[in-house]
Amino acid sequence: MPDRAPRTSVATHCPYCALQCGTRLGHGASGTVVEPSDFPVNDGSLCQKGWTAPAVLDVPDRLRRPLLRGPDGRLAPAGWDTALDTVATRLRRIRDEHGPDALAVFGGGGLTNEKAYLLGKFARLALGTSQIDYNGRFCMSSAAAAGNAAFGLDRGLPFPVADLGAADTILLAGANPAETMPPLMRHLRKADLIVIDPRRTKTAERAALHLQPVPGTDLALALGLLHIAVSDGWCDKEYVQERTTGFDAAWRRAVTWWPERVEQVTGVPVAEQRAAVELLGEARRAYVLTGRGAEQHSKGADTAAAFINLALALGLPGVAGSGYGCLTGQGNGQGGREHGQKADQLPGYRMITDPEARAHVARVWGTTPDALPGPGRSAYELLDALGTEGGPRALLVFGSNPLVSAPHSARVAERLAALDLLVVADFVPSETARTADVVLPVAQWAEEEGSLTNLEGRVLRRRRLLPPPEGVRTDLEVLHGLAVRLGEPAHRYPTSPRQVFDELRRASRGGTADYSGITYERLDAGEALYWPCPERPGGQPHPGTPRLFLDGFATPDGRARFAEVDHRDPAETPDADHPLYATTGRVLAHYQSGAQTRRVPELNDAVPEPYVEIHPDTAARAGLREGGTARVTSARGTTVARVRLVGSMRTDTVFLPFHHPGAGRANLITGTALDPRSRMPEFKVCAVRIEPGSDAP
Numbered sequence: 001m002p003d004r005a006p007r008t009s010v011a012t013h014c015p016y017c018a019l020q021c022g023t024r025l026g027h028g029a030s031g032t033v034v035e036p037s038d039f040p041v042n043d044g045s046l047c048q049k050g051w052t053a054p055a056v057l058d059v060p061d062r063l064r065r066p067l068l069r070g071p072d073g074r075l076a077p078a079g080w081d082t083a084l085d086t087v088a089t090r091l092r093r094i095r096d097e098h099g100p101d102a103l104a105v106f107g108g109g110g111l112t113n114e115k116a117y118l119l120g121k122f123a124r125l126a127l128g129t130s131q132i133d134y135n136g137r138f139c140m141s142s143a144a145a146a147g148n149a150a151f152g153l154d155r156g157l158p159f160p161v162a163d164l165g166a167a168d169t170i171l172l173a174g175a176n177p178a179e180t181m182p183p184l185m186r187h188l189r190k191a192d193l194i195v196i197d198p199r200r201t202k203t204a205e206r207a208a209l210h211l212q213p214v215p216g217t218d219l220a221l222a223l224g225l226l227h228i229a230v231s232d233g234w235c236d237k238e239y240v241q242e243r244t245t246g247f248d249a250a251w252r253r254a255v256t257w258w259p260e261r262v263e264q265v266t267g268v269p270v271a272e273q274r275a276a277v278e279l280l281g282e283a284r285r286a287y288v289l290t291g292r293g294a295e296q297h298s299k300g301a302d303t304a305a306a307f308i309n310l311a312l313a314l315g316l317p318g319v320a321g322s323g324y325g326c327l328t329g330q331g332n333g334q335g336g337r338e339h340g341q342k343a344d345q346l347p348g349y350r351m352i353t354d355p356e357a358r359a360h361v362a363r364v365w366g367t368t369p370d371a372l373p374g375p376g377r378s379a380y381e382l383l384d385a386l387g388t389e390g391g392p393r394a395l396l397v398f399g400s401n402p403l404v405s406a407p408h409s410a411r412v413a414e415r416l417a418a419l420d421l422l423v424v425a426d427f428v429p430s431e432t433a434r435t436a437d438v439v440l441p442v443a444q445w446a447e448e449e450g451s452l453t454n455l456e457g458r459v460l461r462r463r464r465l466l467p468p469p470e471g472v473r474t475d476l477e478v479l480h481g482l483a484v485r486l487g488e489p490a491h492r493y494p495t496s497p498r499q500v501f502d503e504l505r506r507a508s509r510g511g512t513a514d515y516s517g518i519t520y521e522r523l524d525a526g527e528a529l530y531w532p533c534p535e536r537p538g539g540q541p542h543p544g545t546p547r548l549f550l551d552g553f554a555t556p557d558g559r560a561r562f563a564e565v566d567h568r569d570p571a572e573t574p575d576a577d578h579p580l581y582a583t584t585g586r587v588l589a590h591y592q593s594g595a596q597t598r599r600v601p602e603l604n605d606a607v608p609e610p611y612v613e614i615h616p617d618t619a620a621r622a623g624l625r626e627g628g629t630a631r632v633t634s635a636r637g638t639t640v641a642r643v644r645l646v647g648s649m650r651t652d653t654v655f656l657p658f659h660h661p662g663a664g665r666a667n668l669i670t671g672t673a674l675d676p677r678s679r680m681p682e683f684k685v686c687a688v689r690i691e692p693g694s695d696a697p
């Protein structure tokens, strides 16, 4: 197969975050080498993770053969036929005994568009289950819910990243791009930044104004900023009149959030609230952007909506040079939420409950609408139900490491252990893979073709430099192999990414995220294509849509909707037993559950163990010293971390990165309260106590 021959160099993109920095991969003396390309989002730069990404291709414990857990309880190598036959036989047996919803799938926002699409199809048709969701639920779901409600469509940034470069003011609510997307900072150099973060992050250090609220109080703060914008005359009345609906109802809530009340709840001084609104109001071009700090709450959707309300009152969304956006996180966090691996969705960002959507997708899949299951459980609810009465008894994981990254990890570990069958496809023995009954070794980014959609909604090609190591298959090949063994026709599960993409285009046609006009040929010719990009049979090809909403929003009447939202407390607030807030997040050197970056020596050396940031006074009261060990305990459990004294921390708050496994997992303490609209867990706030520990973390 010529398609499999190694190439000397390829233009592709970084395997990690949603910025999808452009790279060129080639062969060097000691293996694969990477350099940045002049792609507009990274403009010739990469972060430390991007530079070291090739190291993951050759990690010493790379999975190269399927593993089966034997009668002795150990994982042992097996051939592919044996592994896939075993999985298919056990899936059939469980389905015969307990019905199709006893089989479940957990996907990931790092999967290519093709994989996400085929995984959704595999779950609904080959397994016949409604029980599929993915880690994007932990990531983008709150902003997505708010964006869909306000604008009729959810595309993280409805404008290209480079547009930010011309802004006068940018408000970043709960985002730390200086560590999570460093090359993005190049586009933020000109603007005055307003950063809302309980911590003085590297991003906050570069801000004109840093608002440092109590964790979990952004909703009150956003209502307060709207209050000031309207009372102090910064509201764009003409825009509100012509381009929006629902202002009065939203204002009825915000009117009660006068600045002094907001200061009491959030801790942000009135003068700073006013200064923020002035910076935004005076700007000719301004943006409001949200990150996980504002969104990963049991009121994350309402909080994102409150920031959208503020942006609407200032007349920003749908105006060239200004806007609202959310910073999507994972490599394919955008595409991953469009092609049907979410419990309530079908390809094209269609809703699984919509009869027309079901009819369209059933046609493309060569089946009838009643053959398609309905909506399933959301990610945490799915994990929580594993092995329970009426819950799934088998789980297939593609592209996630929930044992480290899901909330309340002790509970998740217990549920995974209660399964009759756990199958994990991965290229490294992640913590979750190590507990599996069957581990399937798959190809990595530089070893396969595909496409991803970055945080701007731009569709990108991932290209193959090398063949996968001997014994390793692609995710598409794995899905094909399982589907056929489950009795599906082989042609329904193509293993060629191009063929899957062509089917995805048809499935997305007419949907919100319409890819039908995008082809590998157009992408390979260097066209910059942002969805929606419908096919125009016979006519000029559609140019794609870099900027959405300029002529109107994607709602039936073309107007954006203000949301009627009000503040509420987090599910947990400090009390006598647990007197501090804990919040969690990321550091530059590690990615997510750390399954990949902990295996790269340079990254692991940068942050080799879990730590907790604590204000020196708070630490002293608890008897903790710099470099010592802290036990951090919530109502769910205890995690162990190295103490870092940070003078700029709030004295009522501690911070833990969530990249480490074992006893140092931050998710041993996080809670399971879910946002009622998005089903997002409250990763960003829980109540804890801290005390000295004896063991090193």
Ligand SMILES: Nc1nc2c(c(=O)[nH]1)N[C@H]1C(S)=C(S)[C@@H](COP(=O)(O)OP(=O)(O)OC[C@H]3O[C@@H](n4cnc5c(=O)[nH]c(N)nc54)[C@H](O)[C@@H]3O)O[C@H]1N2
Binding pocket: 017, 018, 139, 173, 174, 175, 176, 177, 179, 180, 181, 196, 197, 198, 199, 201, 214, 215, 216, 217, 218, 291, 292, 293, 294, 328, 329, 330, 583, 584, 585, 586, 587, 588, 589, 590, 591, 592, 593, 655, 684, 685
């Ligand atoms: N280095 C690195 N980069 C990454 C990733 C990674 O794992 N590592 N992951 C990628 C992914 S999937 C994602 S989703 C993005 C996430 O990117 P970000 O949203 O930038 O990342 P986080 O660190 O989770 O959260 C951002 C900030 O929220 C703050 N925060 C905590 N609680 C609150 C609160 O109640 N209110 C407010 N306003 N802020 C709060 C934290 O202090 C933190 O600095 O990063 C992407 N890029």
Ligand SMILES: Nc1nc2c(c(=O)[nH]1)N[C@H]1C(S)=C(S)[C@@H](COP(=O)(O)OP(=O)(O)OC[C@H]3O[C@@H](n4cnc5c(=O)[nH]c(N)nc54)[C@H](O)[C@@H]3O)O[C@H]1N2
Binding pocket: 108, 109, 110, 111, 112, 135, 136, 138, 139, 140, 292, 296, 329, 330, 397, 398, 399, 400, 401, 402, 404, 405, 406, 407, 425, 426, 427, 428, 430, 442, 475, 584, 585, 586, 591, 592, 593, 594, 595, 596, 658, 666, 667, 670, 683
């Ligand atoms: N406390 C706390 N917890 C959090 C968060 C937080 O801020 N605080 N953030 C949440 C967020 S935003 C996210 S996105 C999640 C992410 O957390 P996870 O879902 O655990 O994400 P990763 O660590 O990227 O796990 C991806 C796994 O899949 C593998 N993998 C990568 N690419 C592929 C592929 O193409 N195919 C297959 N088969 N495997 C692949 C990797 O090797 C890795 O083992 O964590 C969430 N958890």
Ligand code: SF4
Binding pocket: 014, 015, 016, 017, 018, 019, 020, 021, 042, 045, 046, 047, 048, 049, 050, 051, 180, 181, 182, 183
């Ligand atoms: S910012 Fe994101 S995409 Fe760019 S090099 Fe770093 S991890 Fe990769």
Ligand SMILES: [Mo]
Binding pocket: 138, 139, 140, 329, 330
């Ligand atoms: Mo994420």
